Amino acid sequence: MxxxxxxxxxxxxxxxxxxxxxxxxxxxxxxxxxxxxxxxxxxxxxxxxxxxxxxxxxxxxxxxxxxxxxxxxxxxxxxxxxxxxEDWVTLSQQGLEPIVAGRFHVRNHADDPVPAGLVPLLIPAGRAFGTGQHETTAGCLMMLDRCRRLGERFGNIADIGTGTGLLAFAALHLWPRAYATASDIDPAAVEVSAQNAALNGVAPGGGRGEVSLYVAAGVDHPALHVRAPYDLLVANILAGPLIELAPSLTAVIDEGGTLILAGLLADQADRVVAAYRAQGMRLVDRIDNGHWPTLRLRKRPVIGWRRPRRWTPGANGEAPGYGSW
Structure with missing residues (x-):
């Protein structure tokens, strides 16, 4: 060793x-x-x-x-x-207290008690990040919860840079008849997500209420193109990759669809929003969790000859080196 x-x-x-x-x-x-x-x-x-x-x-x-x-x-x-x-990633996450974000209670240990009325999610400490403790992950959970409370309905969901699979599992709880796709650039994260899916009763597969997992940089995978367009896409990564991925992420979102972005700091938000506004997205909501905002954007419908072209492989669909919180 x-x-x-x-x-x-x-x-x-x-x-x-x-x-x-x-x-x-x-x-x-x-x-x-x-x-x-x-x-x-x-x-x-x-x-x-x-x-x-x-x-x-x-x-x-x-x-x-x-x-x-x-x-x-x-x-x-x-x-x-x-x-x-010893595994320093696991050690760094041991002893983390459960967190509550929206209706979700995220715990790292199976024997932690779950308060009544909250949705339990079990994400053990391990090799991938995204256990819920970071403000960006908690902000995404709160934004998903807010979407559901506002009556939003989604049938085709993508979680790009999934980490532990947590956000995909939370979205499937809120919209249990949806198709869900989760991807990460790190093969270990995809393996961990599959294990966590089993722990949380989420079936693998391509059907309704199931999650399909892929190793991909951004949306650079044939299966991600085939399953598009998505009416909800979540990307909790970093400001730089979010800006770089703006054309390709926007291209796989359906007209009128929702995009949730996190992993950026407050003073990076304007640059991120500007990158997506240039692609036909508009900011409709924001949650600030400490220094870490979570942004919700909607894709503007486009009619006629100005309708945007679908993204194709090689058209800025890759952001090497990014990870998720």
Whole structure:
């Protein structure tokens, strides 16, 4: 078993955002490190931290690469520690308290009690992110719940960058006769989502009330094209990939369809909305959960010769390197 190491450096929120959007030359390492950024002091954008997890002790060159990407860390001594021979992703999520978002109660342990009147969802700590604790995932759950309370009806749902499958499962609870498609760029996330589907009583498959799972970057998969157009699409990833994917995500949404976006920070929202407005989407709702907004957009119907063309493979349907919260 390869020994894992953690490298910690201080950073600013702006630097954390930049790392989330582009790992730079770190992405060329074999294997690349996993980066996690966190806020150290609430409402202080200059007090953030990046933790880089490496398989094997990082080289001097790798440490220098990371530090070069964080200008504010110049002159700071990196903190390097060897981790126990355990799964650090699982360890990082152990002991998380259940959360309530809308009508949903998301727990990581099967024996956690579920309050009466709430919909239970079980997402164990594991290799994929999206256990509900992050504000972006909770915001998506709240937005889905709000859609249902407003009387929205959806029959063909997609969850792009699904992570653990949580948002797809929640959507199927709200619209149990819908078709559901979930995808992620990470094969491990798709495998975890399949396991979580079984835990939550969601059947795999392509029928109503079932979920189809695919490994895909963005919507770059033939099955995702065949199952389009979607009347509800959820994408909880990062601002950079969301902007890059605006043409291809919009193209697979039905006219009048709904798009829920998350994974962006408040000061990135205008850029994300502008990218989708250029594709014929309009903002209809927003939930702010701390610094993390969740956006709901609707696709404008287009009539006649200006009707948009369907997206085809190769037309900006891929955003390599993104993940989900």
């Amino acid at each position: 390869t020994q894992s190491w953690k490298l910690t450096l201080p950073c600013t929120r702006a630097e954390a955002e930049a790392l989330g959007e582009d790992m730079g030359l770190l992405a060329d390492l074999d294997p690349p490190p996993a980066l996690m950024t966190s806020e150290m002091e609430e409402d202080n954008p200059d007090k953030w931290q990046v933790d880089a997890y490496f398989e094997g002790r990082p080289t001097v060159q790798a440490i220098a690469l990371l530090q070069a990407m964080i200008p504010s860390s110049a002159g700071t001594e990196p903190v390097l520690e060897r981790l126990p021979d």
